[in-house]
Amino acid sequence: xxxxxxxxxxxxxxxxxxxxxxxxxxxxxxxxxxxxxxxxxxxxxxxxxxxxxxxxxxxxxxxxxxxxxxxxxxxxxxxxxxxxxxxxxxxxxxxxxxxxxxxxxxxxxxxxxxxxxxxxxxxxxxxxxxxxxxxxxxxxxxxxxxxxxxxxxxxxxxxxxxxxxxxxxxxxxxxxxxxxxxxxxxxxxxxxxxxxxxxxxxxxxxxxxxxxxxxxxxxxxxxxxxxxxxxxxxxxxxxxxxxxxxxxxxxxxxxxxxxxxxxxxxxxxxxx
Amino acid sequence: xxxxxxxxxxxxxxxxxxxxxxxxxxxxxxxxxxxxxxxxxxxxxxxxxxxxxxxxxxxxxxxxxxxxxxxxxxxxxxxxxxxxxxxxxxxxxxxxxxxxxxxxxxxxxxxxxxxxxxxxxxxxxxxxxxxxxxxxxxxxxxxxxxxxxxxxxxxxxxxxxxxxxxxxxxxxxxxxxxxxxxxxxxxxxxxxxxxxxxxxxxxxxxxxxxxxxxxxxxxxxxxxxxxxxxxxxxxxxxxxxxxxxxxxxxxxxxxxxxxxxxxxxxxxxxxx
DNA sequence: TCAAAAGTGTTCAGCATACACCCATGT
DNA sequence: ACATGGGTGTATGCTGAACACTTTTGA
Numbered sequence: 001x002x003x004x005x006x007x008x009x010x011x012x013x014x015x016x017x018x019x020x021x022x023x024x025x026x027x028x029x030x031x032x033x034x035x036x037x038x039x040x041x042x043x044x045x046x047x048x049x050x051x052x053x054x055x056x057x058x059x060x061x062x063x064x065x066x067x068x069x070x071x072x073x074x075x076x077x078x079x080x081x082x083x084x085x086x087x088x089x090x091x092x093x094x095x096x097x098x099x100x101x102x103x104x105x106x107x108x109x110x111x112x113x114x115x116x117x118x119x120x121x122x123x124x125x126x127x128x129x130x131x132x133x134x135x136x137x138x139x140x141x142x143x144x145x146x147x148x149x150x151x152x153x154x155x156x157x158x159x160x161x162x163x164x165x166x167x168x169x170x171x172x173x174x175x176x177x178x179x180x181x182x183x184x185x186x187x188x189x190x191x192x193x194x195x196x197x198x199x200x201x202x203x204x205x206x207x208x209x210x211x212x213x214x215x216x217x218x219x220x221x222x223x224x225x226x227x228x229x230x231x232x233x234x235x236x237x238x239x240x241x242x243x244x245x246x247x248x249x250x251x252x253x254x255x256x257x258x259x260x261x262x263x264x265x266x267x268x269x270x271x272x
Numbered sequence: 273x274x275x276x277x278x279x280x281x282x283x284x285x286x287x288x289x290x291x292x293x294x295x296x297x298x299x300x301x302x303x304x305x306x307x308x309x310x311x312x313x314x315x316x317x318x319x320x321x322x323x324x325x326x327x328x329x330x331x332x333x334x335x336x337x338x339x340x341x342x343x344x345x346x347x348x349x350x351x352x353x354x355x356x357x358x359x360x361x362x363x364x365x366x367x368x369x370x371x372x373x374x375x376x377x378x379x380x381x382x383x384x385x386x387x388x389x390x391x392x393x394x395x396x397x398x399x400x401x402x403x404x405x406x407x408x409x410x411x412x413x414x415x416x417x418x419x420x421x422x423x424x425x426x427x428x429x430x431x432x433x434x435x436x437x438x439x440x441x442x443x444x445x446x447x448x449x450x451x452x453x454x455x456x457x458x459x460x461x462x463x464x465x466x467x468x469x470x471x472x473x474x475x476x477x478x479x480x481x482x483x484x485x486x487x488x489x490x491x492x493x494x495x496x497x498x499x500x501x502x503x504x505x506x507x508x509x510x511x512x513x514x515x516x517x518x519x520x521x522x523x524x525x526x527x528x529x530x531x532x533x534x535x536x537x538x539x540x541x542x543x544x
Numbered sequence: 545t546c547a548a549a550a551g552t553g554t555t556c557a558g559c560a561t562a563c564a565c566c567c568a569t570g571t
Numbered sequence: 572a573c574a575t576g577g578g579t580g581t582a583t584g585c586t587g588a589a590c591a592c593t594t595t596t597g598a
Contacts, residue, residue, distance in 0.1 A: 064362035090336035213595035485568040
């Protein structure tokens with residue numbers, strides 16, 4: 001049924017890679033706040049010379065997340081404040097008629113790049129989200145999806161906070177949210193909602209930007225388990241005395257379940 | 273740094289597979305409504321004889337989602353009403369010191385199996401969620417994660433509706449939600465909230481279960497874009513006249529962007 | 545004292561909760 | 572008539588939206 005003969009098949013094991021959509025705030029030529037992201041220029045066919053998401057193949061002794069970090073470090077020295085698995089792409093349109101080409105895509109938020117701490121090499125350049133070049137593969141679609149995820153999550157304090165610096169005023173945070181959504185947000189209500197989340201801590205420092213009242217400077221402090229990462233979730237689960245679901249009301253401690261993460265061999269998991 | 277010599281490395285290309293957590297409603301021995309899921313018995317080392325999630329390797333001309341459907345069909349002839357990518361697992365604990373073992377996991381909801389339409393072969397068996405056998409690899413943790421996802425989403429009408437049959441009464445839907453969460457839910461408010469979503473359609477049929485007033489029978493009708501699947505999302509995006517983000521207000525149609533999904537070569541995406 | 549941004553108060557609408565109540569049906 | 576589950580009404584409280592208002596600062 002498959003296209004390609006046996007020798008081709010042998011030469012083409014599953015093509016699996018990790019890519020990262022890295023997002024940071026910056027200003028466009030008019031001074032308006034925009035999302036920027038680094039792209040790398042391809043030095044091989046196909047799409048030679050086109051721009052693409054940073055990424056790489058899987059390597060030994062490196063988890064998927066570590067591979068994502070490696071891709072991050074290849075394009076920026078900014079410390080990522082947020083890294084989350086986005087989606088794994090593997091539809092038929094990406095393959096060459098053989099095994100599917102699989103891209104495990106992460107998205108990352110890095111702090112505002114006021115220091116322009118960019119690796120502006122020949123083959124790496126930052127682009128504003130609204131003025132992207134022609135992109136290789138389906139990377140344009142992947143970026144659009146990552147931007148959509150950001151826009152649907154920007155209302156959460158942790159996401160917004162990680163797009164600005166270590167510390168920030170509520171006005172700065174508010175500006176970020178408005179820049180990302182493109183919609184005006186009532187500052188008074190924003191302030192109350194964010195503070196009510198309990199995820200911001202007043203540093204006691206005041207900061208002035210103009211000839212007017214100085215603003216309180218806040219710091220983000222992680223709330224209990226807002227993570228969507230299953231590993232974080234599993235880790236929390238392991239802390240319990242039994243293997244039951246957090247929502248169940250069972251309280252009788254049982255023997256410890258086996259370690260959650262052990263070896264796997266998914267290729268042979270299906271008994272036939 | 274890596275363990276294993278070159279020949280081992282050559283014999284072990286990236287191990288990538290697709291697994292599925294398939295969930296259906298059934299009753300336990302006491303008649304209580306429970307979630308059941310099918311497992312397959314391993315016929316190979318490691319974990320020979322242990323139970324594991326249905327799954328398989330990637331094959332030519334089959335997308336990830338199609339591989340998930342294939343795994344589904346190997347254990348049940350029930351038609352899946354819901355199939356969504358859950359997460360891609362690939363931490364170091366799953367590998368044997370070499371390339372990471374990657375499992376792209378989907379979760380599926382199938383209708384209540386009143387017909388016991390189970391493939392109860394020797395190597396396939398359904399288990400209630402609260403009485404699972406010893407599981408291979410980290411599959412117990414993956415199942416726990418899928419159950420958590422279900423419990424956090426069960427409040428949405430589409431998820432609950434897809435756990436019951438094609439048509440159902442509001443009481444039946446309500447029972448499902450209570451069975452999954454384990455919490456009592458006020459029926460009157462549940463009814464209003466669900467109907468207010470506009471995702472249920474009255475079939476006009478009435479159904480009686482006891483010696484009392486018959487209940488209205490409803491059918492689920494998909495609302496506009498509640499999908500978390502990026503491909504659904506991208507498809508909607510392609511319907512637009514330009515390549516801009518749905519939230520932007522730009523209205524000037526430009527030339528059609530190139531097709532969103534084309535070939536990919538993630539292994540060489542990183543230019544060095 | 546004025547402008548400008550920081551920060552607070554107040555009203556209103558919507559929606560979920562809790563729970564009392566009425567309705568339809570077979571025995 | 573009555574038991575049983577289907578279905579509705581209603582008071583209460585919380586939360587976000589809208590927007591008027593007060594406070595703090597430098598010039």
